[in-house]
Amino acid sequence: MSTVQISAADVNKLRQQTGAGMMDCKKALTETNGDFEAAIDYLRKKGAKVAASRQDRESNEGVVIARSSADGKRGVIIELNCETDFVAKNAEFIAFANAIANEAVEQNPQSLEELNQLSIDVENSRVSIAEAAVEKTGKIGEKIGVSKYEVVEGEKVVAYIHGNFRLGVLVGLSANVAGADEAGKDVAMQIAAMNPVAIDKDGVDASTIERELEIAKDQIRAEGKPEEMVEKIAAGKLNKFYKDSTLLNQEFVKDSSKNVAQFLSGVDKGLTVTAFKRVALGA
Numbered sequence: 001m002s003t004v005q006i007s008a009a010d011v012n013k014l015r016q017q018t019g020a021g022m023m024d025c026k027k028a029l030t031e032t033n034g035d036f037e038a039a040i041d042y043l044r045k046k047g048a049k050v051a052a053s054r055q056d057r058e059s060n061e062g063v064v065i066a067r068s069s070a071d072g073k074r075g076v077i078i079e080l081n082c083e084t085d086f087v088a089k090n091a092e093f094i095a096f097a098n099a100i101a102n103e104a105v106e107q108n109p110q111s112l113e114e115l116n117q118l119s120i121d122v123e124n125s126r127v128s129i130a131e132a133a134v135e136k137t138g139k140i141g142e143k144i145g146v147s148k149y150e151v152v153e154g155e156k157v158v159a160y161i162h163g164n165f166r167l168g169v170l171v172g173l174s175a176n177v178a179g180a181d182e183a184g185k186d187v188a189m190q191i192a193a194m195n196p197v198a199i200d201k202d203g204v205d206a207s208t209i210e211r212e213l214e215i216a217k218d219q220i221r222a223e224g225k226p227e228e229m230v231e232k233i234a235a236g237k238l239n240k241f242y243k244d245s246t247l248l249n250q251e252f253v254k255d256s257s258k259n260v261a262q263f264l265s266g267v268d269k270g271l272t273v274t275a276f277k278r279v280a281l282g283a
Contacts, residue, residue: 004033004034006029010034011025011026011029012025013036014028014029014039014040017036017040017124018040018043018123018139019092019139020138024043025043028040028042040123043135044134044138047134047135047138047139051133051137051144054137054142057083057142057143058083059081059082059083059144059145060081060083060281060282061081061083061084061088061281062079062080062082062088062093062097062281063079063080063088063094063165063166063281064077064078064148064161064168064280065078065080065097065101065161065165065168066101066159066160066161066168066169067101067105067159068158068170069105072156072157073153073154073155074105074108074151074152074153075151075153075157075170075172076104076105076149076151076170077149077150077169078100078104078148079146079147079148079149079168080097080100080144080146080147081143081144081145081282082144083142083143087140090140093136093144096132096136097165099120099121100115100146103115103129104118104149112148115129115146115149116128116129116130116133116146117130120132122135123135129146133145133146148279150170150279151277152170152171152172152275152276153172153275154172154174154274155172155173155174155274156173156174156175156176156177156180156181156184157170157173158171158173158180158181158184158188159188160184160185160189162192163192166281167192167278167279167280167281168278169192169277169279170188170276170277171187171188171191171273171275172274172275173264173271173272173274174270174271174272174273175268175270175271177267177268177271179267179268180267180268183264183267183271186254186263187247187263187273189254190247190250190252190253190254192278193253194247196245196246196247196250196276197245197246198245199246199274199275200246200247200248200249201242201249204242204245204246209238212238216237216238217231217234220233220234248264248273260273
């Protein structure tokens, strides 16, 4: 047991440095004889134990952050999860998510694993994002971690966050032209609302096409149509699927008189979407 007198000022100082609770800070200082660095390590170790004990907890709440680089040629989406909506709305939690997104934009990791190994500023020191998440778990008392990470690169990448950090979208455009920012946001809102499966029909995977055709054929047969008409009608239904479910062919939500491809051509001839990512919280 420590014989060093721990003052309220010392406890408050450690609390300001770490954000941990008053009683936790007092215990940390007591156990480490008033050594602030050792006390911070003590709290980190406590956080690691808390994190380990919460690995079986569901963390389906959180925030989705979409961010593009200063030159507009790259964008990232991260999903940072916690257990409750109460924590998800906490300013410190949102700031942590934004800090992770900022590092991702600056350092450009290529995978979620690489992202978690990036260093980030926490309590006047640099630790990995994975370690920082453990510390946040110890401090907040909920399981916290990054579950999704997406990247889009292109001539112009626009980021959009929808529904109070519940959904993030990245849109890669073929050119950085006048009006690209506004057009990219409009297309991102389209993606958020309509959830297309691909940019156009060439991007739809073979298994999806096969499934849609089989569903269409079963529907047609159930309607009693002659077998010789099944293939032709099914092809028509597949074209309807492309129109409804592929981005460039979808009816533009802000102007139903044109599709998304026509909208973009109206902004600048030849302008199109080269890539997109959509991340919905908990999906």
